[in-house]
Amino acid sequence: xxxxxxxxxxxxxxxxxxxxxxxxxxxxxxxxxxxxxxxxxxxxxxxxxxxxxxxxxxxxxxxxxxxxxxxxxxxxxxxxxxxxxxxxxxxxxxxxxxxxxxxxxxxxxxxxxxxxxxxxxxxxxxxxxxxxxxxxxxxxxxxxxxxxxxxxxxxxxxxxxxxxxxxxxxxxxxxxxxxxxxxxxxxxxxxxxxxxxxxxxxxxxxxxxxxxxxxxxxxxxxxxxxxxxxxxxxxxxxxxxxxxxxxxxxxxxxxxxxxxxxxxxxxxxxxxxxxxxxxxxxxxxxxxxxxxxxxxxxxxxxxxxxxxxxxxxxxxxxxxxxxxxxxxxxxxxxxxxxxxxxxxxxxxxxxxxxxxxxxxxxxxxxxxxxxxxxxxxxxxxxxxxxxxxxxxxxxxxxxxxxxxxxxxxxxxxxxxxxxxxxxxxxxxxxxxxxxxxxxxxxxxxxxxxxxxxxxxxxxxxxxxxxxxxxxxxxxxxxxxxxxxxxxxxxxxxxxxxxxxxxxxxxxxxxxxxxxxxxxxxxxxxxxxxxxxxxxxxxxxxxxxxxxxxxxxxxx
Amino acid sequence: xxxxxxxxxxxxxxxxxxxxxxxxxxxxxxxxxxxxxxxxxxxxxxxxxxxxxxxxxxxxxxxxxxxxxxxxxxxxxxxxxxxxxxxxxxxxxxxxxxxxxxxxxxxxxxxxxxxxxxxxxxxxxxxxxxxxxxxxxxxxxxxxxxxxxxxxxxxxxxxxxxxxxxxxxxxxxxxxxxxxxxxxxxxxxxxxxxxxxxxxxxxxxxxxxxxxxxxxxxxxxxxxxxxxxxxxxxxxxxxxxxxxxxxxxxxxxxxxxxxxxxxxxxxxxxxxxxxxxxxxxxxxxxxxxxxxxxxxxxxxxxxxxxxxxxxxxxxxxxxxxxxxxxx
Numbered sequence: 001x002x003x004x005x006x007x008x009x010x011x012x013x014x015x016x017x018x019x020x021x022x023x024x025x026x027x028x029x030x031x032x033x034x035x036x037x038x039x040x041x042x043x044x045x046x047x048x049x050x051x052x053x054x055x056x057x058x059x060x061x062x063x064x065x066x067x068x069x070x071x072x073x074x075x076x077x078x079x080x081x082x083x084x085x086x087x088x089x090x091x092x093x094x095x096x097x098x099x100x101x102x103x104x105x106x107x108x109x110x111x112x113x114x115x116x117x118x119x120x121x122x123x124x125x126x127x128x129x130x131x132x133x134x135x136x137x138x139x140x141x142x143x144x145x146x147x148x149x150x151x152x153x154x155x156x157x158x159x160x161x162x163x164x165x166x167x168x169x170x171x172x173x174x175x176x177x178x179x180x181x182x183x184x185x186x187x188x189x190x191x192x193x194x195x196x197x198x199x200x201x202x203x204x205x206x207x208x209x210x211x212x213x214x215x216x217x218x219x220x221x222x223x224x225x226x227x228x229x230x231x232x233x234x235x236x237x238x239x240x241x242x243x244x245x246x247x248x249x250x251x252x253x254x255x256x257x258x259x260x261x262x263x264x265x266x267x268x269x270x271x272x273x274x275x276x277x278x279x280x281x282x283x284x285x286x287x288x289x290x291x292x293x294x295x296x297x298x299x300x301x302x303x304x305x306x307x308x309x310x311x312x313x314x315x316x317x318x319x320x321x322x323x324x325x326x327x328x329x330x331x332x333x334x335x336x337x338x339x340x341x342x343x344x345x346x347x348x349x350x351x352x353x354x355x356x357x358x359x360x361x362x363x364x365x366x367x368x369x370x371x372x373x374x375x376x377x378x379x380x381x382x383x384x385x386x387x388x389x390x391x392x393x394x395x396x397x398x399x400x401x402x403x404x405x406x407x408x409x410x411x412x413x414x415x416x417x418x419x420x421x422x423x424x425x426x427x428x429x430x431x432x433x434x435x436x437x438x439x440x441x442x443x444x445x446x447x448x449x450x451x452x453x454x455x456x457x458x459x460x461x462x463x464x465x466x467x468x469x470x471x472x473x474x475x476x477x478x479x480x481x482x483x484x485x486x487x488x489x490x491x492x493x494x495x496x497x498x499x500x501x502x503x504x505x506x507x508x509x510x511x512x513x514x515x516x517x518x519x520x521x522x523x524x525x526x527x528x529x530x531x532x533x534x535x536x537x538x539x540x541x542x543x544x545x546x547x548x549x550x551x552x553x554x555x
Numbered sequence: 556x557x558x559x560x561x562x563x564x565x566x567x568x569x570x571x572x573x574x575x576x577x578x579x580x581x582x583x584x585x586x587x588x589x590x591x592x593x594x595x596x597x598x599x600x601x602x603x604x605x606x607x608x609x610x611x612x613x614x615x616x617x618x619x620x621x622x623x624x625x626x627x628x629x630x631x632x633x634x635x636x637x638x639x640x641x642x643x644x645x646x647x648x649x650x651x652x653x654x655x656x657x658x659x660x661x662x663x664x665x666x667x668x669x670x671x672x673x674x675x676x677x678x679x680x681x682x683x684x685x686x687x688x689x690x691x692x693x694x695x696x697x698x699x700x701x702x703x704x705x706x707x708x709x710x711x712x713x714x715x716x717x718x719x720x721x722x723x724x725x726x727x728x729x730x731x732x733x734x735x736x737x738x739x740x741x742x743x744x745x746x747x748x749x750x751x752x753x754x755x756x757x758x759x760x761x762x763x764x765x766x767x768x769x770x771x772x773x774x775x776x777x778x779x780x781x782x783x784x785x786x787x788x789x790x791x792x793x794x795x796x797x798x799x800x801x802x803x804x805x806x807x808x809x810x811x812x813x814x815x816x817x818x819x820x821x822x823x824x825x826x827x828x829x830x831x832x833x834x835x836x837x838x839x840x841x842x843x844x845x846x847x848x849x850x851x852x853x854x855x856x857x858x859x860x861x862x863x864x865x866x867x868x869x870x871x872x873x874x875x876x877x878x879x880x881x882x
Contacts, residue, residue: 443646446609449633450640451660452709461659465650 013352014361020345021364024423027382028374031248034241043239050226054243058222058250060140061147061215062205068148069204073155074197076293078185081163084278085289095293096157098150098300100527102484102501104213105520107146108508109304110137111217112311138218146218147208149300154207155200162196163189168277198261205254209247210375212487213505223247224377224487231491237385244378251373305524311517324518331499334414334489335482338421339429339475345422346429346474350437365430372427376488379420384492387411417492424488425481429474436470437463476530483526557620559585559745560606560713565615565625566769567598567605575601577769578615583713583762588739589747590756593766594792599749600643602766603715606747607640608633619712639706641716645698647690653677653701654686660709676704679738696727703735707742714739716748720755732758753793765789784811787879795840799849800881808878814840816873817853823868827851829861843869 079085080092114120114137124132135141166189174184190197212224223243231240281289349368353361387410398404410416440463448458486501493502500519507516560583567576575598583589591599604610606617608624608631617625619638624631639660647656657673664672677683680700690698699719706714719735720728736759739746750756756763757777764771765780765788773785784790790798790811798809819841827843830850834857841853841861853869861867 439649441644441646443642443644444648446604446607446633447640447642447646447648447705448659449609450607450636450638451705452634452637452662453660454632454634462648466648 011356014356014358017349017352017361017364020349021367024368024371024426027379027386027420027423028248028371030386031241031244031378031382034238035245035249037238040238042234042236043242046230046236046239046243050221051243051246053221054223054226055246057140057220058209061144061220061222062208062250062254064141064144065147065151065204065208066201068144069152069155070197070201072148072152072296073200073204074159074190074193076152076296077156077159077163077193078189079289079293081160082189082278083289084280085286087290087294088278091290091293091297092160094297094301096153096531097297097528099153100524100531101150101301101304102213102486102523102527103146103150103207103211104217104486104505104508105308105524106150106300106304107143107214107217108504108513108516108520109307109311110142110146111508112513113303113307140218140220143214143218143220146214147204147211149296151204151207152296152300154203155197158196158200159193162193166192195262198258202254202258206251206373206375209250209254210377210487212377212490213501217505217508223250224375227377227381228487228491231381237381237388240381241385244381247375247378251375255370255373305521308517308521308524311514312521314514324522327498327500327503327519328522330497331483331501334417334421334499335479337414338418338425338482339478341418342422342426342429342478343433343471343475345426346433347471349430350433354437365434368430369427371423372425374424376420376424376485377491379423380488380491383416383420383423384411387416411492413494414497417489417494420488420492421478421482421485424485425478428477428481432470432474432477433467436467436474440466473530473533476533480526480530484523557585558582558618559587559620560589560747561616561618561621562602562606563616563618565602565605565612565617567601567610567612574613574769576605576612579766579770580615581764581771581774583745583747585745586740586743587745587762588736588760590760590763591747591749591766591771592753592756592763592793593751595751597766598769599766600717603640603717603747603749606713607638607715608636637709637712639709639711639714641699641702641706641714641719643718643721645690645702645722647698647701647705649690651690652686653682653688653690653693656690656701657686657704657708659705662709672708673704676708679707679741680704681734695723696731699723699731703738707738707744712745714744714746716746718750719748721750721752728752728755729758735759765792767792781813782875782877784877790877790879795852797851798879799851801878803876803878807881809881811877811879812851812871812873814852814854816871817843817851818870818872819853819855819859819867820870821868823870825869826866827853827869829863829865829867832861832863841867843867845869 076091076095080088080095112118114134116133121134124134137145170192171181171184171188174188175181179187210224212228214220215222216225216228223246227240227243227247230236230243349361349365353365391410391412444462445458448462449455453461483499484501486505489499490502490505493499498506500522504516504519504523507513507519560581562579562581564578564580565576566574566578568574577598579598579602581589581591591602593599601610605612605625611630612625612627614627616623619636623629624636648659651659654670654673654677657676658669661669661672673686674683677686680703682697682700682704685693685697685701690701693701699722703719716735720732723731732755748756748759750759760777762774763777763780764774766772767788773780773789775783775785780789780793784793787798787809790796794813796811796813796816799812801808801810803810825846827845829841830844831842833840837857839855839857839859839861841855843851843853845851851869859867
């Protein structure tokens with residue numbers, strides 16, 4: 001359909017969208033600009049001592065996680081997509097469950113299980129002798145293992161869809177040209193799925209870079225822990241900003257690498273192919289496939305959940321009750337507020353881009369979508385530096401003009417925190433709302449008009465019912481992300497205002513793992529909600545087509 | 556008879572590109588089915604959108620039953636035109652059932668009369684009993700029928716169909732186009748469809764307009780488009796055939812020879828060499844080289860199976876001469 005002219009009143013809408021974009025980009029721009037400013041003495045010291053270590057550790061961490069999520073994610077995706085084995089249908093969606101586990105939560109659980117005085121090592125000592133020890137889980141290797149356990153679903157999710165979309169005749173063509181099944185996988189199926197795998201791996205690496213809880217708890221020195229040390233212990237905002245800027249460079253390197261890996265995506269035939277026949281595995285092979293898929297699920301979800309429940313029952317009482325209710329209320333307040341604002345802005349941006357048909361609006365929306373890649377620690381520093389300066393200016397001005405003692409207007413309350421959340425999580429809402437709007441094709445709008453509905457009736461009778469579920473989904477996704485968020489909350493929460501995530505982190509850092517378990521479990525339970533939604537859709541696409549309710553309107 | 560639709564020298568262009576419709580004119584009588592036929596990009600869908608009121612025209616005038624609905628600076632809103640549209644992708648509302656879709660445009664009617672009208676239309680398109688299903692449960696052909704029923708439900712004064720069968724299988728396409736024609740005729744509906752498929756145009760329409768560069772080159776019956784094309788473009792676009800350079804009444808012209816103008820006759824003294832042959836079931840389409848080197852096409856009953864390179868007898872049976880000045 002050709003593009004229709006944009007009437008001029010819509011210009012205002014475009015300008016407002018630009019303003020939103022600028023507002024959200026400001027903190028990140030401040031951080032990026034810091035890279036160009038000269039550093040002080042403290043920075044000179046930092047950059048000669050710890051900076052090389054941060055870079056080295058971060059690179060090893062990224063490579064380790066890349067290898068881990070790549071192997072686990074692709075293996076499970078291929079088995080589930082191409083083979084039939086006992087438990088496949090259940091595993092197909094259950095393999096997503098680890099996404100509900102923040103990495104820092106399973107870090108607490110496994111530390112409790114595997115520490116020197118823990119049940120596993122105690123048992124090993126009684127069996128194999130008092131001098132046998134396991135390698136310490138609180139290490140760089142341990143962190144890689146934790147991230148792999150909870151982040152492989154990103155690769156799994158996207159690779160699985162890519163494998164399912166591949167026409168079976170492609171691999172058959174490979175076979176007819178003399179490839180063994182395994183060779184066909186490596187030379188046909190895997191290269192075709194590469195863009196999807198790269199996209200999934202990029203998401204996993206972004207999460208790894210953004211993590212603070214796990215690396216900090218394990219004492220692994222990466223950029224996020226470095227930023228926090230510079231900011232909170234050393235009182236060096238300028239150095240924190242510089243470290244943030246370098247971390248940002250890592251993020252963009254990954255984004256670019258993902259773009260590069262995806263450059264072939266256009267060749268791919270996206271037309272739904274004939275339903276593929278899965279290869280039925282028997283005997284040992286079937287057992288091996290079931291085990292291979294059950295293992296990541298067990299390590300990433302079942303075992304830590306079991307450990308947390310046990311800890312919670314044994315020693316978590318103190319955490320339940322009045323204090324727990326207060327923390328949950330704080331978390332829910334922040335999450336609800338952010339979710340509502342995010343959905344409102346997302347609707348404004350998405351609908352605006354559609355009705356103005358302006359390339360500028362579209363560009364703003366793509367740009368806002370990048371916020372999800374920015375680590376919370378970076379956003380926190382980027383928001384706090386200007387906010388603190390504004391607070392000081394305001395306080396000085398009030399003092400000078402009225403002799404008033406003004407409190408911290410921007411940094412004292414939750415406004416700055418919600419602002420930081422919006423920068424990071426608006427992308428989630430925007431994507432969901434855009435997907436919902438895309439289901440209302442321009443021809444549907446035109447059809448409603450030609451059937452006698454005017455523009456506002458069309459909005460009420462076509463757009464609203466079709467969008468309702470996407471708006472709810474968008475709000476829910478943002479809600480859950482805010483509940484789980486740790487680094488920005490940790491730095492920016494108002495004095496005496498703790499959330500479940502912060503509480504879990506603080507208790508774990510104090511070695512009070514049992515008490516941390518209740519808050520951790522609560523976070524996991526909330527995290528399960530979007531997964532249940534997503535897995536319903538995952539299964540729905542294939543198996544439930546042609547049955548009752550209108551699936552098409554789910555975002 | 557009253558003219559149901561007149562497009563009077565309308566022009567339309569998208570900002571930043573050349574004219575899509577450029578002095579386009581056409582008229583449809585009440586109850587007539589017209590068709591715009593043309594290659595992709597000739598502006599036929601845009602013309603349809605202008606008639607539906609989904610685009611505003613830059614010049615000319617569009618009248619429905621004599622009332623101007625579009626002219627420069629004035630575009631009657633699509634919702635008040637009573638012009639139904641069947642979209643290429645059907646544009647069924649996924650959140651509504653089949654009955655909800657068909658009843659969407661029935662406003663102000665009582666519940667009972669609405670349900671009755673919906674059932675009446677579903678029956679007309681052969682979908683009765685499917686009212687409670689959702690669009691995603693339907694096949695392409697069924698969606699097409701629902702889209703047609705939905706557009707017909709509010710009794711529009713004109714129905715527009717945009718490439719209505721292009722998403723369907725070839726044999727379903729042919730069957731459905733004849734069926735849609737009889738539904739439209741049974742309802743006495745005036746309709747205009749747009750297509751690039753001449754078989755579809757010939758099967759559906761009383762009058763076909765061949766479009767090129769935003770204008771109608773010829774507005775005529777299917778028979779005349781084939782046998783009496785008014786321009787070279789029409790001759791070339793509609794049907795098969797070759798233009799052979801020759802001299803008629805002292806003038807150098809290109810004469811159109813259709814495959815059915817060149818007959819195979821073993822007795823004929825004129826011989827031609829078989830260059831290519833295509834088996835079409837009942838017939839062969841032979842590409843022949845005449846003695847003077849000119850190539851022509853000939854449609855021959857398929858029991859005359861000749862080998863490539865063979866020389867066979869031919870004779871011309873030109874009922875009427877169609878010739879254009881030579882370039």
